[in-house]
Amino acid sequence: MERVGGWFKARLEKMKNAISGVGKEAKRLGKEDPRRVVHSLKVGFAIAAVSLFYYFDFSFDGFGVNAMWAVMTVVVVFEFSVGATLGKGVNRAIATLLGGALGVGMHDLVGFTGEEKIEVVLLGLSVFLIAAMATFCRFFPKLRARYDYGVLIFILTFSLISVSGYRADVVFDMAYRRLTTILIGGAAAILVCIFICPVWAGQDLHKLTASNIDKLGTFLEAFGHAYFQESIDKNQASLKDYKTVLNSKGVEDPLVNFAKWEPRHGKFKYRHPWEQYLKIGSVTRECAYKIDALNCYLNSEVQTPLELRTKLQESCTKITSECSSALTELAIGVRTMTCSSSTEIHIVNAKSAAKNLKALLQTGLWPDTDFLHIIPAVTVASLLIELVSCTVKIADSVEKLATMAKFNKPDPKMNRQTSLQKVKRIPSIEVSHNFSIVVD
Amino acid sequence: MERVGGWFKARLEKMKNAISGVGKEAKRLGKEDPRRVVHSLKVGFAIAAVSLFYYFDFSFDGFGVNAMWAVMTVVVVFEFSVGATLGKGVNRAIATLLGGALGVGMHDLVGFTGEEKIEVVLLGLSVFLIAAMATFCRFFPKLRARYDYGVLIFILTFSLISVSGYRADVVFDMAYRRLTTILIGGAAAILVCIFICPVWAGQDLHKLTASNIDKLGTFLEAFGHAYFQESIDKNQASLKDYKTVLNSKGVEDPLVNFAKWEPRHGKFKYRHPWEQYLKIGSVTRECAYKIDALNCYLNSEVQTPLELRTKLQESCTKITSECSSALTELAIGVRTMTCSSSTEIHIVNAKSAAKNLKALLQTGLWPDTDFLHIIPAVTVASLLIELVSCTVKIADSVEKLATMAKFNKPDPKMNRQTSLQKVKRIPSIEVSHNFSIVVD
Numbered sequence: 001m002e003r004v005g006g007w008f009k010a011r012l013e014k015m016k017n018a019i020s021g022v023g024k025e026a027k028r029l030g031k032e033d034p035r036r037v038v039h040s041l042k043v044g045f046a047i048a049a050v051s052l053f054y055y056f057d058f059s060f061d062g063f064g065v066n067a068m069w070a071v072m073t074v075v076v077v078f079e080f081s082v083g084a085t086l087g088k089g090v091n092r093a094i095a096t097l098l099g100g101a102l103g104v105g106m107h108d109l110v111g112f113t114g115e116e117k118i119e120v121v122l123l124g125l126s127v128f129l130i131a132a133m134a135t136f137c138r139f140f141p142k143l144r145a146r147y148d149y150g151v152l153i154f155i156l157t158f159s160l161i162s163v164s165g166y167r168a169d170v171v172f173d174m175a176y177r178r179l180t181t182i183l184i185g186g187a188a189a190i191l192v193c194i195f196i197c198p199v200w201a202g203q204d205l206h207k208l209t210a211s212n213i214d215k216l217g218t219f220l221e222a223f224g225h226a227y228f229q230e231s232i233d234k235n236q237a238s239l240k241d242y243k244t245v246l247n248s249k250g251v252e253d254p255l256v257n258f259a260k261w262e263p264r265h266g267k268f269k270y271r272h273p274w275e276q277y278l279k280i281g282s283v284t285r286e287c288a289y290k291i292d293a294l295n296c297y298l299n300s301e302v303q304t305p306l307e308l309r310t311k312l313q314e315s316c317t318k319i320t321s322e323c324s325s326a327l328t329e330l331a332i333g334v335r336t337m338t339c340s341s342s343t344e345i346h347i348v349n350a351k352s353a354a355k356n357l358k359a360l361l362q363t364g365l366w367p368d369t370d371f372l373h374i375i376p377a378v379t380v381a382s383l384l385i386e387l388v389s390c391t392v393k394i395a396d397s398v399e400k401l402a403t404m405a406k407f408n409k410p411d412p413k414m415n416r417q418t419s420l421q422k423v424k425r426i427p428s429i430e431v432s433h434n435f436s437i438v439v440d
Numbered sequence: 441m442e443r444v445g446g447w448f449k450a451r452l453e454k455m456k457n458a459i460s461g462v463g464k465e466a467k468r469l470g471k472e473d474p475r476r477v478v479h480s481l482k483v484g485f486a487i488a489a490v491s492l493f494y495y496f497d498f499s500f501d502g503f504g505v506n507a508m509w510a511v512m513t514v515v516v517v518f519e520f521s522v523g524a525t526l527g528k529g530v531n532r533a534i535a536t537l538l539g540g541a542l543g544v545g546m547h548d549l550v551g552f553t554g555e556e557k558i559e560v561v562l563l564g565l566s567v568f569l570i571a572a573m574a575t576f577c578r579f580f581p582k583l584r585a586r587y588d589y590g591v592l593i594f595i596l597t598f599s600l601i602s603v604s605g606y607r608a609d610v611v612f613d614m615a616y617r618r619l620t621t622i623l624i625g626g627a628a629a630i631l632v633c634i635f636i637c638p639v640w641a642g643q644d645l646h647k648l649t650a651s652n653i654d655k656l657g658t659f660l661e662a663f664g665h666a667y668f669q670e671s672i673d674k675n676q677a678s679l680k681d682y683k684t685v686l687n688s689k690g691v692e693d694p695l696v697n698f699a700k701w702e703p704r705h706g707k708f709k710y711r712h713p714w715e716q717y718l719k720i721g722s723v724t725r726e727c728a729y730k731i732d733a734l735n736c737y738l739n740s741e742v743q744t745p746l747e748l749r750t751k752l753q754e755s756c757t758k759i760t761s762e763c764s765s766a767l768t769e770l771a772i773g774v775r776t777m778t779c780s781s782s783t784e785i786h787i788v789n790a791k792s793a794a795k796n797l798k799a800l801l802q803t804g805l806w807p808d809t810d811f812l813h814i815i816p817a818v819t820v821a822s823l824l825i826e827l828v829s830c831t832v833k834i835a836d837s838v839e840k841l842a843t844m845a846k847f848n849k850p851d852p853k854m855n856r857q858t859s860l861q862k863v864k865r866i867p868s869i870e871v872s873h874n875f876s877i878v879v880d
Contacts, residue, residue: 029579036579044572047595048564051603055560068600075571075596120495124488131515132484139469139476139871155487156515160508163491246729250690289686289729296826362812372802379819386736431579 033432035080038197043078046192050074050185066177073185078193080433081201082265083258085193089186090261091150096182099154100175102130103161107171110162127159145257201258202268204429208255209277210335212248212284213394214423215241217327219291220387224320226298227380228313230306239295244430245288251430252281267337273404280397287390290383297380304377311365312381315357319384322350323391330398332419338410339402343395347388354388357381473872475520478637483518486632490514490625506617513625518633520873521641522705523698525633529626530701531590536622539594540615542570543601547611550602567599585697641698642708644869648695649717650775652688652724653834654863655681657767659731660827664760666738667820668753670746679735684870685728691870692721707777713844720774720837727830730823737820744817751805752821755797759824762790763831770838772859778850779842783835787828794828797821 030037054067077088110122134155137143143151161175222238256274264270303309326346333340361381366374401407470477494507517528550562574595578584583591601615662678696714704710743749766786773780801821806814841847 025580026576029576036576040572040576043575043595044568044570047571047599048568051567051599052560052564055563055603071599071603072596075592075599120492123495124492127491128484128488130484131487132480135483136466136469136476136480140465141871152515156512159487159491159511159515163495163511246725247687247689249687285686289732292729293733358812361815362810364811370802371804372798375801375818375822378815379822382815382819431581 029431032428035197035199036432039080039199042192042196045196046074046078046188047071049192050188053184066174066181069178069181070185070188073182074189077186078189081199081204081255081258081262082193083201083260083262084433085190087146087258087261088149089190091147092153093179093183093186095150095153096157096179099157100161100179103158104171104175106158106162123163127162130158131155146260198265199432200262200265200268201255201433202262202272202274203266204433205252205255205259205274205277206268206334208248208251208429209280209284210331210423212245212281212288213327213334213398214331215245216284216287216291217324217331218242219295220320220327221324223291223294223298224317224324228306228309228317239298242288242291242295245284246292248281248285251433252278255429255433269405273401276397276401276404280394280401283390283393283397287387287394290387290390294380294383294387297376297383300376302376304374308366308369308374309377312357312360312377315353315360316381316384318353319350319357319388322346322353323384323387326350326391326395328420328423330395331423333402333407333410334398335423336419337405337407339399339407341410347392347395350388350391354385357385469871472868475637475639476872479520479639482632482636485636486514486518486628487511489632490628493624506614506621509618509621510625510628513622514629517626518629521639521644521695521698521702522633523641523700523702524873525630527586527698527701528589529630531587532593533619533623533626535590535593536597536619539597540601540619543598544611544615546598546602563603567602570598571595586700638705639872640702640705640708641695641873642702642712642714643706644873645692645695645699645714645717646708647775648688648691648869649720649724650771650863652685652721652728653767653774653838654771655685656724656727656731657764657771658682659735660760660767661764663731663734663738664757664764668746668749668757679738682728682731682735685724686732688721688725691873692718695869695873709845713841716837716841716844720834720841723830723833723837727827727834730827730830734820734823734827737816737823740816742816744814748806748809748814749817752797752800752817755793755800756821756824758793759790759797759828762786762793763824763827766790766831766835768860768863770835771863773842773847773850774838775863776859777845777847779839779847781850787832787835790828790831794825797825 050070054071073089073092077085077092079085079088106123106126110119110126113119113122134151138148138151157175157178161171161178218238219242222236226239256278259272259274262268264272297303323346326343329340329343329346332338333343361378490510494511513529513532517525517532519525519528546563546566550559550566553559553562574591578588578591597615597618601611601618658678659682662676666672666679696718699712699714702708704712737743763786766783769780769783769786772778773783801818
């Protein structure tokens, strides 16, 4: 008896722990990005509203069973960002229209034959052909990027209408009702998504771009300090944050696709040059690969002795601090959509520091030292020199964005510290938008 | 009149070109991976079959409108690989069962109150709460990775049943029918997917892993030749193929998730260690970042003069060729699921070549040369030395996989050339599985 009681107690304890664990995780997720909580409430609200509409038969008097398509549309179309929701909604509406029209047409066409056996064969054949062709279309990269969901819904609507319509003999009416209810559901989802605390994919892409550039700057700053000290905490966040940048492509690509669906909002005008963000992302990643190489030298077991390293300290820290400042300025510039004026100066300084470093290397700093000992430091130095040109590339691509999007002149009253805070305070965008990108 | 005719002719010509362009692209996509064509035909067949089932009211006598859920399930669940299809199918079935049960339960519970106003409020509230909570659950990373689709379908079924059920007063019956038709549709999709030319996500992941390792080997081989020549074609494929490896994470993660759903097939036993592929992928990418750095030195404008470079030629090409052989052997080993015996030797050779290179650097090869001139070559040399340890890491992780998955001893009769061919002939897996990963 006692043993059974103990067993139950242990089980209960375990369950308690599991539940509190989930609770803690939920709290963390909510704190990390409160928009997640808001999004959940929005979805709940939209679904409940459309469900009750349906329940009351309020405006659905004639819709009957078809009314459930409204609820379905809300559930399926409602995404985290406005762009994703709009994209799915528009895809669904147009695909239903096209699929429905083709389905009705096919039904009428087949009806002309008059004989049932031929009709069945023709219907089966047409569903087979259209479904197979449409499925193949999903492999076209350009189509897939923006209209994958639409093609799926097209196949769905076409087969449902062309085949089921035949039985009820109310094909046209049915197609019409389905389209109307889908429009109602889609409209409900889009309206709630846009007008209650909207989440703009474009804005998140913009923030992400700024924060990725900033992460590189933060690393360089920290690296400059860390490399010339005997013992440093290699696990500090500023030396590890850059790792998410390495795999950022999987997040940026869909965000750009979503952003293209979005209307003008905030500081983003219609036809904002979203494609340019891909280019900035590409050069940012290029820079991140180099930074990854630098990081390896920080953690490497084979090191140039510190007393030899210190000879390079001045020029190297000059480069890291100037590049870091330039990158941070660029990040602030992107974030606040202003043309940064001081970036130029930092880049010029970094270039001259690189020149000094080169000259320094030329002088034969370590006359009687084992060549092997100095290789790591020389490699770090040459990587730093390359990082200057990487920074220039990032600056160029950001400048191009600034021209295309007509960034403002910097506001002298703007508080740099506040802007910097804004760049840093980024909730983890990947998780919020449901991309399964994790750092290695 | 003539001008209108000309205009029409030009238009017609343009349309012709566009159509032939699409046709060419379709042909290319089909040739690149013929499984795409087969997949399209399979989807067409499954949808047509289920549609005709529905049409004939064959076994759907009692299902009525609910029968369309079978068609819908086939369209939505049928994915390129068996794992993805099984995952979606199981998710959909379980979620429909749970959502339906909870919907029926909620409907009964609310029915006890007796008064309609209270009922409406309770129903609306329950839909709101459950939808909001379930939506928030989608942000949990672990849940999302495998059950995202299920949660969506759960919300959908729950709201449809709990609200619409009330009106028809046939809630239980409706839920039962929906579940049955979904099971029929899901079964049709899964059977066609598994038994007609199946595409296994696990197999593709396996091939992808092997081909990624091989791409690194190919680069190293080509680099060894290219770096010590005056003018080379820097655009040759062998020097560029590695770039897809940099962004391979976005493809590997979902493939691992799909593979976990798959039953044993081919050489892959139940509980094949799919997670280990993520680890191999991670070290492969690490190696690819270094190779990207090497590639930069190949294309850099600042180069060590060729006559200085040649002093390192022997040791460097020894490292590249040994590492390349080791990587190629590893790729063949993974691809054919055999423990490669010669990898060990190549790695030992590479290590000793690295040692030689280090010793060579120590001797002061370039006594009276400008230090700045030799930095690029020294950096390349030190990168190559690091690549040896990267290769060791890859070899270790592959060996771990070999132990976990019980790879066979190598077959002496196995033709190395044929195996190598097999590793290379990889259709672009990313596009086939509908991942939108493109090279920068």
